[in-house]
Amino acid sequence: MYYRFCWGCHGFRGDGNGENGPYLNILPRNFVAATFKCRSTPTGTLPTDEDLFDSVGRGFTNSNMPAWISLTKQQRADMVAFIKTFSPRWKTDKSGDPINVPAEPAVTLDSIKHGKELFTKLECWKCHGQEGRGDGPSASTLTDSNDQPIRPYNFAAGSRFKCGTTNHDLYKIFMTGLDGTPMPSFADVIKPEDAWDLVHYLRTLQVTHKSPELALWMTTKEGAEIVKAQKIVGTPTGADIEQ
């Protein structure tokens, strides 16, 4: 199975050196290093089987990793088990314990506003830009752990994330970080209730994606003005990098 569908990119030995690998602008995951972006587990730990299973089903937006939904559940589960044979880490280390995600509180304006403060205070904008367009002052200097240039997520252009689509996924993304990239974990520095406020605010930055958060934000004068301004300014400011 792996040799039919995956090795063209991920390599015969799972080291990310398949013959198509070097032609992709984001290198295929090297399963030997076993550093994974999408985890429910803390930064620096191995993901759970479920995390890997979800990644294989989801595929990665903005890169060449396809969504493997055409495979049956059993086939995907087999694939996950097989990927894990490439790295000795799975024998020496256990998967991390998934972080605790408390129930999501209701979306309120206070929550969104507080989330906005956190986005500033925690300096997400240094990479993602004030408006979340992926054009912050540090954006053009970023490289991933393979020394490849990498761009911060552009909220204004996107609806999906590499690591999921739901608010629950979004919560996990910034709490666990995307290992192997500049996107750090904030689990040690954001309290759970604050994290939900940040989730609600991040949704309002996705101006091209309908969400209850965006709808509520647009009902305020402040929100409507910000969102309108964001849509008019069509091109990212600051860093001149391609998406």
Add this chain to the structure above:
Amino acid sequence: MRTKQAFMAGVAILAAATMTSAVPGGGTVSGRVTYEGTPAKQKPIDMSKEPSCAKQYATPPPTETVVTGPNNALENVVVYISAGAPDEPPPSQAAVLAQKGCRYLPHVLAFQVNQELKITNEDQTSHNIHPLAKINREWNKSQPPGTPPFSEKYDKMEFIPVKCNVHPWMHGTFAVLKNSHYSISGNDGGFTLPNLPPGKYTVTAFHESYGDQTQEVSIADSETKNVNFVFKAKPY
């Protein structure tokens, strides 16, 4: 790069009477690390994108990938016993890395396997600490101003480049070592490894840009041996 140099200048044997070591009959390996050739110049760091750090300096601080001293001294070289000494349990005190003025203090931090590593942020800006480990696990954590120190440890020996993605000029090195016999060369290039029981040792010198070199030494009772390392400097 791995060059073996049989370069053993001036083997000085001191009288046992001068020793004041904690190990009875313990010997010492000491010497200097120097470079030959022309090393890359230390350039002033442009911190204008981070005013809260830039304003802490009257003149911009220089880059630290290669730091040299008088008489061709090479600073920040980790000199350690890589073979011949048993692995040791970690000491109880923590090794401390401070992020201050958008730099890592110290630039090269050596500590032992499983020793506590404390990381502090003394700046008014967020740093993300991103040690690019390959043998140990790679992690990446944001540390906003006022966050209490992080406590970490590594369970395998490794030289790990450390960076902050927000401030691309911030680079450092963690040297995770298996025993307490290590020393980092100072501005004069000097290092000292005291308290070595009699025996045969491999001494390794590691520099973050120039790689490593090893030499073999034998130490008799309370002997002090002089070992020097010379690195070929590269102008880039």
